[in-house]
Amino acid sequence: GGSGAGGGSADSITLYTCVGDDTVQAVIGGFEDTHPGVQVDLFRAPTSDLNARVAADVRSGGLRADVVWACDPLTMRTLVDQKLVGGWTPDGARALAERYRTPDYVGVAVLYIVAAYHDGAPVPRSWSDLAGPEYADAVALPDPAVAASALGALGYFSNADGYGLDYYRRLHDNGAVQVSTPDDAVSGVASGTYQAVMTIANSAYLAADNGSPIGVSWPEPGAVGVYGPIALARSSTDSSLTKQFISYVVSRPGQTTLANAGSYPTLAGVPGPTIPAGAPIVYPDWSRIASDQDQLLRDYQQIFGG
Amino acid sequence: MAHPATGGGPAHRVVTLVVVGFAAAVVVVPLGRLVLTVVQETHGRLGAVLSTPGLGAAVVNTFVLALAVTAVAVPAGLATALALRRSDLPARRLFRVAVLLPVLVPPFVLGYSWRQAYGRAGITDTVVGAAWTGVQGSGGVFVVLVVNAVPLTYLLTAAGLAARAEPDLVRAARASGATTWIGLRTVTVPLLRPAIAAASVLVFVLTLESFAIPQVLGTPAGFKTVTTEIYTDLARSADPVSFVAAVTLALLLVASTAVVVVAADVLVGPRLRVTRVSEAPGTTPPANRSPGARWLAAALGGYLVLTVALPMLALLAAALTPAVGVPPTPANWTLDNLRAVLDTRTFDAMQRSFGLSLGAASLLAVLGGCLAVLERRRAGRALSVVVTLGLVMPGSTLAVALLISYGRWIGGTTAIILLAYLAKLWAFAHRPVSGALDRLPPDELRAARASGATALTSVRTIALPPLAPALLAGWLICFVTALHEVTMSSLLYGPGSETLAVVVLNAQELGRVGRSAAFSVVLTVAVTLPAVPLWVALRRLRTRT
Amino acid sequence: MSAPPALQVRALSVAYDRDLAVHEVDLSVGVGEVVALLGPSGSGKSTLLHAVAGFLAPSAGEVWLHGRRVSSPSRVDPPERRDVAVVFQNGALWPHLSAVDTVAYPLRRRRMGKARARAEAVQILDRLDVGHLARRRPAELSGGEAQRVGLARALARGASLYLFDEPTANLDTHVRALFLTELAERQRVSGTAGLYATHDAEEALGLADRIVLLRDGRVVQVGPPELVYSRPVDLWAARLTGPATYLSAPLVSVGTGTGVVDIAGERVRVRCEAGGDGPGSLLVRPGWAHLGGTLPGRLRAVWFRGPHSDHQVETPAGEVLIREPGGPRGRVGDRVGWSLERVWPLAAPGARPQPPRTTAGPD
Amino acid sequence: MSAPPALQVRALSVAYDRDLAVHEVDLSVGVGEVVALLGPSGSGKSTLLHAVAGFLAPSAGEVWLHGRRVSSPSRVDPPERRDVAVVFQNGALWPHLSAVDTVAYPLRRRRMGKARARAEAVQILDRLDVGHLARRRPAELSGGEAQRVGLARALARGASLYLFDEPTANLDTHVRALFLTELAERQRVSGTAGLYATHDAEEALGLADRIVLLRDGRVVQVGPPELVYSRPVDLWAARLTGPATYLSAPLVSVGTGTGVVDIAGERVRVRCEAGGDGPGSLLVRPGWAHLGGTLPGRLRAVWFRGPHSDHQVETPAGEVLIREPGGPRGRVGDRVGWSLERVWPLAAPGARPQPPRTTAGPD
Numbered sequence A: 001g002g003s004g005a006g007g008g009s010a011d012s013i014t015l016y017t018c019v020g021d022d023t024v025q026a027v028i029g030g031f032e033d034t035h036p037g038v039q040v041d042l043f044r045a046p047t048s049d050l051n052a053r054v055a056a057d058v059r060s061g062g063l064r065a066d067v068v069w070a071c072d073p074l075t076m077r078t079l080v081d082q083k084l085v086g087g088w089t090p091d092g093a094r095a096l097a098e099r100y101r102t103p104d105y106v107g108v109a110v111l112y113i114v115a116a117y118h119d120g121a122p123v124p125r126s127w128s129d130l131a132g133p134e135y136a137d138a139v140a141l142p143d144p145a146v147a148a149s150a151l152g153a154l155g156y157f158s159n160a161d162g163y164g165l166d167y168y169r170r171l172h173d174n175g176a177v178q179v180s181t182p183d184d185a186v187s188g189v190a191s192g193t194y195q196a197v198m199t200i201a202n203s204a205y206l207a208a209d210n211g212s213p214i215g216v217s218w219p220e221p222g223a224v225g226v227y228g229p230i231a232l233a234r235s236s237t238d239s240s241l242t243k244q245f246i247s248y249v250v251s252r253p254g255q256t257t258l259a260n261a262g263s264y265p266t267l268a269g270v271p272g273p274t275i276p277a278g279a280p281i282v283y284p285d286w287s288r289i290a291s292d293q294d295q296l297l298r299d300y301q302q303i304f305g306g
Numbered sequence B: 001m002a003h004p005a006t007g008g009g010p011a012h013r014v015v016t017l018v019v020v021g022f023a024a025a026v027v028v029v030p031l032g033r034l035v036l037t038v039v040q041e042t043h044g045r046l047g048a049v050l051s052t053p054g055l056g057a058a059v060v061n062t063f064v065l066a067l068a069v070t071a072v073a074v075p076a077g078l079a080t081a082l083a084l085r086r087s088d089l090p091a092r093r094l095f096r097v098a099v100l101l102p103v104l105v106p107p108f109v110l111g112y113s114w115r116q117a118y119g120r121a122g123i124t125d126t127v128v129g130a131a132w133t134g135v136q137g138s139g140g141v142f143v144v145l146v147v148n149a150v151p152l153t154y155l156l157t158a159a160g161l162a163a164r165a166e167p168d169l170v171r172a173a174r175a176s177g178a179t180t181w182i183g184l185r186t187v188t189v190p191l192l193r194p195a196i197a198a199a200s201v202l203v204f205v206l207t208l209e210s211f212a213i214p215q216v217l218g219t220p221a222g223f224k225t226v227t228t229e230i231y232t233d234l235a236r237s238a239d240p241v242s243f244v245a246a247v248t249l250a251l252l253l254v255a256s257t258a259v260v261v262v263a264a265d266v267l268v269g270p271r272l273r274v275t276r277v278s279e280a281p282g283t284t285p286p287a288n289r290s291p292g293a294r295w296l297a298a299a300l301g302g303y304l305v306l307t308v309a310l311p312m313l314a315l316l317a318a319a320l321t322p323a324v325g326v327p328p329t330p331a332n333w334t335l336d337n338l339r340a341v342l343d344t345r346t347f348d349a350m351q352r353s354f355g356l357s358l359g360a361a362s363l364l365a366v367l368g369g370c371l372a373v374l375e376r377r378r379a380g381r382a383l384s385v386v387v388t389l390g391l392v393m394p395g396s397t398l399a400v401a402l403l404i405s406y407g408r409w410i411g412g413t414t415a416i417i418l419l420a421y422l423a424k425l426w427a428f429a430h431r432p433v434s435g436a437l438d439r440l441p442p443d444e445l446r447a448a449r450a451s452g453a454t455a456l457t458s459v460r461t462i463a464l465p466p467l468a469p470a471l472l473a474g475w476l477i478c479f480v481t482a483l484h485e486v487t488m489s490s491l492l493y494g495p496g497s498e499t500l501a502v503v504v505l506n507a508q509e510l511g512r513v514g515r516s517a518a519f520s521v522v523l524t525v526a527v528t529l530p531a532v533p534l535w536v537a538l539r540r541l542r543t544r545t
Numbered sequence C, D: 001m002s003a004p005p006a007l008q009v010r011a012l013s014v015a016y017d018r019d020l021a022v023h024e025v026d027l028s029v030g031v032g033e034v035v036a037l038l039g040p041s042g043s044g045k046s047t048l049l050h051a052v053a054g055f056l057a058p059s060a061g062e063v064w065l066h067g068r069r070v071s072s073p074s075r076v077d078p079p080e081r082r083d084v085a086v087v088f089q090n091g092a093l094w095p096h097l098s099a100v101d102t103v104a105y106p107l108r109r110r111r112m113g114k115a116r117a118r119a120e121a122v123q124i125l126d127r128l129d130v131g132h133l134a135r136r137r138p139a140e141l142s143g144g145e146a147q148r149v150g151l152a153r154a155l156a157r158g159a160s161l162y163l164f165d166e167p168t169a170n171l172d173t174h175v176r177a178l179f180l181t182e183l184a185e186r187q188r189v190s191g192t193a194g195l196y197a198t199h200d201a202e203e204a205l206g207l208a209d210r211i212v213l214l215r216d217g218r219v220v221q222v223g224p225p226e227l228v229y230s231r232p233v234d235l236w237a238a239r240l241t242g243p244a245t246y247l248s249a250p251l252v253s254v255g256t257g258t259g260v261v262d263i264a265g266e267r268v269r270v271r272c273e274a275g276g277d278g279p280g281s282l283l284v285r286p287g288w289a290h291l292g293g294t295l296p297g298r299l300r301a302v303w304f305r306g307p308h309s310d311h312q313v314e315t316p317a318g319e320v321l322i323r324e325p326g327g328p329r330g331r332v333g334d335r336v337g338w339s340l341e342r343v344w345p346l347a348a349p350g351a352r353p354q355p356p357r358t359t360a361g362p363d
């Protein structure tokens, strides 16, 4: 576990996360400023590597993290199921919207699945547009088996009326392809390889700000919101310090820092990155996804490339 | 020969111990732990794992791809080596360096650079309006893997050639009525067989475990390989079932490779070896130009433009533009990406990585040499197979295996990253040497022993120096690969042990192409600069060809 | 001559990076003729052969084969387009080929079927007494066996000109004989010509029609064996072509074919062709002086050589080497009488003196 | 003897995968003694040397050096722990080392400083006349030059036993002499012993204290040169040790040191030691018969050999080879008289007859 209190050196806790570097660095910085003498050791990796690292930890003497900050509830749930994390949430969590709260973890940032389109391509008003002729052979989706955000989208569409898995079938028949991560999707659409892609808002806006010739659209019935939860490791030997950190991330100062770093906060009233006025937003039912994700993925892979 | 007098000596025994020890530490133990994990945790779900939809296709893809790439890359590399050996080739030295450039580019960036060069909206598309949509898909994966493997086979065969010049053998063929071509076919190439075998095994295994390129160019077209499957499973490996599935697949890959490599090493290998007779090599002829050389140079140049220049250009463009899709016109040029790569935060990571790579490469050169020498005895052969298994383990799996084995003690330290590099690259350092060592006539070692040299000294002073090219080749590959390795270190690093690749690539999601491109541009420069004197040294070291 | 010579080398020079190894050499080999290239180690024999074979480009001069120019500084025909067979000094056997495949190689290059080529190869090997080793690779052959395989390969080439580079260095007399008869046979039947590089004077004198003396890449003397042996141009040539000692005694008068030598006041009439560029010292071959006679001497050294024995005799005019058939005729230190039968007036000795062991004949 | 011999080989057998190349060989080399290993190609000379050097493990028997057992089927001391220097038949030079570094190598192994080792190496090279090539690599040396570097390397080892494997195959007489004097010097000074493998009878007879005849890996005869030459155990040995012809004539009576031979009815008294295992045919060495005499004959062939000429004479009792100093005494076909001075009764000829060229002495 993280080096315990009373360890000769400065107190330190270990954070495992898959959240973007800019955000994490900012938040850690903010925490360390408000808590002098405390040091946060970071292990940051894409979800796949994060999970592998955790799996390896578990099989060699237990999780070596004090805090886990995941990018999607699903990953967190499996950790909870294995009794690796959870059992505590900060009081500050009450300020969060219901959907971000569970007894074991709380959502502290959101990823919005939106549509990005190459300049000059028609703007996708609705998700179903992507299955239309004007986007034939020019659409890319991130792989739900790799990117949890994409899995969230899959989970939502699979039982949204008017969509369902049939939506993916239509996309595929329309020549849509599957890329690995949302970022791959962004660079694909930016380079013009694709006309429109399903991706996450942050990286789409980032690319656009840097001058990539793309636009961002929040299509009907809505951008799919996938929240990134944070949780306390049960094995944490220095829970007091750890709890302070979690509380900080949930708190208004923490959320503000996070928002300024370019992530969407979960705390209402904290000004975050761009969300077009009146942009529709929807949320997947994670418990449902958790229960039948294997079936979902299998069906999906029947359609895409499998 | 007959029963060669076995004269080991204590020092020899020490070496044996060291090599065996390392092999056990970096390959056997981790593999064992993985097997154990699977045994303990697949509660009869093995069947389920194997019946995953699409797995069958992935397996077929993987092996067909590996065979195809080997079949094309090895002859190509051999041809390059033979061409670059001609003393009358114009701009020979330039070519020698250019051929190696693809090695310097991290695989996933390489994949990207090809898409940018030939894909839709790529360089060719925008300039001459000709795009190769197939670049995304099996075709692209195949071509890029070949391009990526050619430098390797070139290095190995070139090293084999350099290890021993035998002009009189070819002259004898010519004087027997053989044309240049027949002479090549019947004498030069057969004598290279051990080196060629070494190259083939490496390329085959390398393709089996290749991940980045299939991931970048294959997945969009639904072209899956075992490694991409493993990645998918790992992505959800927080769930034990998926984790075990991933490990199981990795072990299957290892097992099936073991079969192939054992077949190659134990059955075919010894047949390819021919005992040299130590005789005067024949006086070296002064170079005289022949017309063919110019055509050869032209062809080689063309190949390099297509496979190196254009993709590199695409990279440069991406590195200099602020974001993807921004036209790389001077107006849009920016140094942001380069700055991001070279900023203070990455600086000590860079130092660390260089140190790590230097250490790993040098250690590997020694280990490779030792193993190659031990390999002359029967027991050694088994070792060389074991070492090759380390290479075939997908990076992520290998990293997990090491974590499970040693994470408790050295998790998150540079030590464990070093172990990973050793496990992954040992075969690179070993095969070229063993391939070249086969050209050493037994009498030359005996002459050393009879001059008072111990077994070890004789190897150090007689066997290895002519192999300097081979060793250097191995060293170079290990160094560069370690330098831009990210799959393993991104999983192994901890506070204070971030490698350059981790900081630059992993820290920004891999999607941020600009920085990845800048990174490989920086790498290319950072490595080419020291590489040039290295090659000059190499040319002086090799017994003249 | 009517038919162009099998080989003609014209003012040929061959240079390695640094320096000339062959220097403006002229020589020709007629059809059916065997010419020996006799020279000490490092004199340029192999280099010359390699230039003729087309392995090395001349830096000056030309090589002509059967009236066709095949080498000039500007243009070098590849070896396979010259009708020559080469026996390499170092064997140059292919490590990966068995003896039979090695010998079959040139045959295969002539589009001969595999089976037939191998059959023929075995025959050739048999003629050189190594047929039973047909399946062995070079590493499994003894030195002499390997050399024979190399010879067989050259013979299989069936060329009109053979280039031999010390082809018998590792062969015992018996095998040597086998090879030489084979060679003679080919000369007789198909007028094969041969250029034969060797450092062994006795071998050269024994087998060649003409001998070319090579020194530091230059031709020193050319001629039939008898002439080269009995009328060497200088002391160096004399020593190269066999055991040689010289008397520093005045040649008082030279008649036709005879002369008078003054040895310690005693005048001796001896055979002595004119044309030697004396007055320097007088060359005496071991067979030109005999034990028993009026001239005074003392035995300095004696060597038993089987068929004959060599006696180093100290005389008032210097040391002479006398060869007598049978065993030694006396012990070192004995006073002996001797007689002189023939001499050859030499240029003043240029080459440095050599230890007695040398002058004691080719051993 | 008091001091143990430098080398003792006891019932040594060495096998290659298939078959025995050396078969129960016993031999010993005393301190300061040079023993020649004389055998035809493939007789097992190199194999025997390699076994002594410790490169090959014996399949049976033992090797002792200076009274210490160094090789037995169970245990083989590594070469570096035997005090032997080896000259390889094929040179076995290291392509990547210059001549000077090659020769310095054994010195360096003895912990000698680099500078000093090189200096000494150059000296040794100089003594063999290749000092000026010190910086060259094997690929830039002529055959003989390379062989000399190999020799120099062995000399630099400064061992108490030298193993020479055809060390002079590529050397001309001059260089050969340089080497032999160097060798003799070492024998004199430091009692160095030598085992000298060669196929050249004349060389063996000339330099060795004792000669060991080797045939198909077996020892056929051992003895001092004179004895081996004049009293060979059988026809094979006779031919191996030099030119040999035999008369098929009855030896009517044998006295002490003399005997009477009946040639076509004419009775000739000749020298003839007892002990030959006749009655078979009678060995006649070229020096044992002379031209001029009462016995009838006709010249079958004549070879000019420089110092002497060989005459193949057809007689009622078979062909004899007669060697006379100087040039040929007559032309082929001439009738000649000849006389017989000495014979050696042989076992019935076992070996197959050989073409005349062989019997015509070492050429």
Ligand SMILES: Nc1ncnc2c1ncn2[C@@H]1O[C@H](COP(=O)(O)OP(=O)(O)OP(=O)(O)O)[C@@H](O)[C@H]1O
Pocket: B001, B002, C133, C139, C140, C141, C142, C143, C144, C145, C170, D016, D017, D018, D021, D039, D040, D041, D042, D043, D044, D045, D046, D047, D048, D089, D199
């Ligand atoms: N590696 C090997 N495998 C099998 N047989 C071998 C091997 N090496 C040598 N021989 C055989 O052993 C016998 C003795 O070989 P060796 O080299 O000792 O002969 P040698 O007396 O040195 O002949 P040479 O004078 O030609 O060098 C030969 O018949 C040879 O064919």
Ligand SMILES: Nc1ncnc2c1ncn2[C@@H]1O[C@H](COP(=O)(O)OP(=O)(O)OP(=O)(O)O)[C@@H](O)[C@H]1O
Pocket: B283, B284, B285, C016, C017, C018, C021, C039, C040, C041, C042, C043, C044, C045, C046, C047, C048, C089, C199, D133, D139, D140, D141, D142, D143, D144, D145, D170
């Ligand atoms: N590659 C080379 N570079 C420089 N010099 C060379 C090279 N090869 C040979 N020489 C020199 O050229 C000269 C002639 O060499 P060559 O091999 O023709 O001699 P050789 O007459 O064959 O001698 P040997 O009888 O010893 O074989 C020698 O002095 C040798 O040192």
Ligand SMILES: [Mg+2]
Pocket: C045, C046, C047, C089, C165, D142, D143, D144
């Ligand atoms: Mg030569």
Ligand SMILES: [Mg+2]
Pocket: C142, C143, C144, D045, D046, D047, D089, D165
């Ligand atoms: Mg031998």
